[in-house]
Amino acid sequence: MWFFRNVWIVPALMALSAVLILFFGKRLPRKGSEIGLLFVGLSLVFSLLTAGAWLGWVDDDEGPTQGAAATFSEVDENCSNLADEARAGGELDLDATEAGDHGGDETAAGAASTTVTGGPDATAGPDVVAPASGVPPGEGESASAAVAAAEEGEEYSSTRPIVSCVAWFGSGDTSISIGTMVDGPSVLMLVVVTIISLLVHVFSTDYVKGDRRYTHYFAFLSLFTASMLFFVLSENTLQMIVGWELVGVCSFALIGHWWEEKPNSDAALKAFITNRVGDVGLLVGVIILFFAAGKSFSILDINIAAAEGAINQGVLLIASLCLIAAVMSKSGQFILHTWLPDAMAGPTPVSALIHAATMVVAGIYMVARLYPVFWEGLSIPGSSINALAMVGAVTALFGALLAFVQKDIKKVLAYSTVSQLGFMVTSLGIGAWTAAMFHLFTHAFFKATLFLGAGSLSHACHHSFNMVDDMGGLRKIMPKTFWTYLIATGALAGIFPLSGFWSKDEILAGTGSFPGTSGANGEYHLMLIMLLLAAFCTAAYMTRTIWYAFYGEFRGHGHPHESGPAITIPLIILATLGAIAGLANLPFNLGPMEKYRFEHFVEPVGLYFPSLSHADFHPVLAVFSVAVGLSGIAAAYFYYWKGAFAPLQGLSERNKAAAWGKNVLVNKYYFDWLYTTVIVGFVKGPLARAANWANQHVLDGVVNGVGRGSAATGKWVYDNVDQKVVDGAVNTSAAASGGAGGVLRLIQTGRVQQYAALFFVAAAVLTGVFVVLVG
Amino acid sequence: MLLNQFLLLSAILFCIGVYGVIVRRNGVLVLMSIEIILNAVNINLVVFSTYWGIGGQVFALFIISIAAAEVGVGLAIVLLIYRNRRSIDIDELDELKG
């Protein structure tokens, strides 16, 4: 319990580390890296202890796990309105949120009040059935699942989150708290982030050795970790935004670490600005949810209200679409993914950290955190397509295709991350929540291995990442790097029994589309096809990197050598984890070990979470997915090693269609071109020109027309009115205005103080007039 | 105490500040005169806060912090002018001349 209540220490440690490094780092013998290592090590120990405590907590059969009051017994007062009410009254009362529900979709609201007041109370179970049966087909499955859970009675237990909070600030009658929320996903992220961060710290001590901003680099590494930890432990959405932005700022600083070179600072700016686009979505989504959940930022409140149907489904749909925009930018999903490959401009360990554990995972985690919003808003259960799954599947496939044409090994890995994040988002979109988190978990290890491996390669090859021109044949020279890279590639390609196989297979099974699978939440046929294609491409392009980096002749110059222990040891640890992490969630009944299963302790069950069903392991699908991965590897193997498909070699030089296809890929589907040339260019060019044209022609035309009209009138007057009288008057007024101009010219001196004096005098005169008139 | 004794003091300070803004050539001295004006206004706000509640004092505090920001930016501008022209005579800044 102590660990759950004091888990804030973990981000605080890392923040303290950043401050200490900044202040004292330069004076220490190892320039501050020792502080970073010490603190991140402490954080890891704390996180592991917390995770251990959490295993015990989930499995704690002693505690009362029935009913809302018991579920929220460990939620601090004033953190969550609904939890407070539940503790006070023993039941959830969603009247408050229903009042804030504008319009009121009657089926959702109707289902809400009944499901909720009955809730998980076993006695109320039967009552729930009647109204739930009236729910339309889309909702049917989730509602009946909830009912089934409720009817199970004694066996039904709900995860008890531990929420601690203190008042942050209040304005009017709204009080905003800040605190930590400990449950499955946050404990998982705590461990993943600290492990990867520790290894990246170790790796960096060698990799950026002698860098001119070494101390500064470690300070930001610590701050980056602290921000991510702060984000994952957030207790309310406002706090999440703070963590989200902190992560963004730190990534900006780290991507632009070598800012003296223009491309690097451009890449940092691009990452930052692209993320701003999505942040608008996040902000709007959070504000919508704030009002929808009865003026509360609390994640618990939002999740309970959404899961129990107290919020209009339309409102949830809009909120989830806004949040998807945020995910698209942060997690590099398609059309806003363009910053991610450019972010490779940063030091490689930073890329590993960004891609494996922090930055890009933030988007996935946000969806996982507010899952009921998406679950209800996008009607995930029982459906066959929705925005989240579509974004993910498109990203998975198109990101994988892009990886084929990259020369830069880091860019291949960057697109691979884009593609794998697409897998996770799809998985969330099809209702396979646990599979998404599991893939996040395994991906963190093998992707960190790959990135650090790429770093090790470039360390040996004069800091070049160009695998086509500067690498090759490094298999013999760098055996440790080679083997770890190979294992991670196998995991990424989903080869049995490496970790990627288990998590990817779970996602594929979760689509519920493969013949014979059961237990999925819907039937996402399109997603299965796209994901399988993406899996094939993944295997093939990863094999391509192995060919270029490790086989053939060495094409660079100098004498490459294996990296030192600070680089190889993290690689070996990560590769080992990447190989065995899949054992955490074996899809079999493990008997006594069951309680240590990933699914058991990560996935929240109960009131604040939709009741997910889990796709069963399907041997045919598993064999099929491995076959897909192997065929991808085989295709690349025959193409590169054996020179097979000879007609295909150099196809893009001969065939126009192929050349066109390659061009599209090399230009990254022209997205950068679209953003910079078309959109910005349109605003700068045609739009500005159009405005100018309108100014020139329309406005000037009006002015000219008025001028001509007045000229005509004047001529008429001149001709018809007595010329002499008017003439005299005109001459006089001309002389008068000329004289006045001459006088006024004198005060137009350009001297600011004279203007000020005139201003004050005029103000005084006006005040005087005002006083005389009013007073 | 009379309400007016404070208000008149503030009015006099304000006028002195206005005189300084108009007459001083040196940029730093102009900034000092602006400080006098801001303080005169602040006295007004605090006096009236005895009339209409605490808002006046709150805004006086806001003005103090804004004045700090203003002096910071103002001095930065003066420094920039000095660096570009080796002089901070406001008189010479007459590019606005028509």
Add this chain to the structure above:
Amino acid sequence: MTGLVALLAQVGTEAQVDTTFDVPANVVFAVTAVFMIVAALRVVTTKNIVHAALWLIIVLGGVGVQYLLLQAEFVAVTQFLVYLGAIVVLILFGVMLTRAPLGVSTDLDNDLKPLGIGAGLVLAVVMGFALIQSFGADQLDFRAYDSALGLDDPQTAAAGRTGAVADGIFGQYLIPFEMISVLLLAALIGAIVLARRD
């Protein structure tokens, strides 16, 4: 300094006892006011920039004393801290960085003196007229003020006026307060961008 603050605070408290006829407070006011006006005049007329900055200290300190007389302790303390502690120092830095002549210099004023005097007098006449006409011989009434703030209630009196200021800043005026923090940040960045050499 602290002794002076305590003394003035005491004077202020006495003023609360009798609002109609309070000689000590009026004496303090008159002396301070004279000092302030003389000092302000010196700021705008002296021929030595550093002296001007020193005279400015007297004006700003005097304003702080007036706040104490008006029983706005928190504003007074902020005045002393921010103005005397920070802004004057900043201005002295400005004087030094621009290498202003440290001794007497004759060209500190421009040729707009008549205009300046005219503007000042016009403003003074208008404002003086308006003030005398509007407020005449109105008395400051701290008791009504305190009851408006809830300070006559012993329950809420404990927090004092400073508590009331805090409630104001973090309650009704929270958003302006946040805006000012953003403004300060912007000013900070702006000042750095303007002043750095590159």
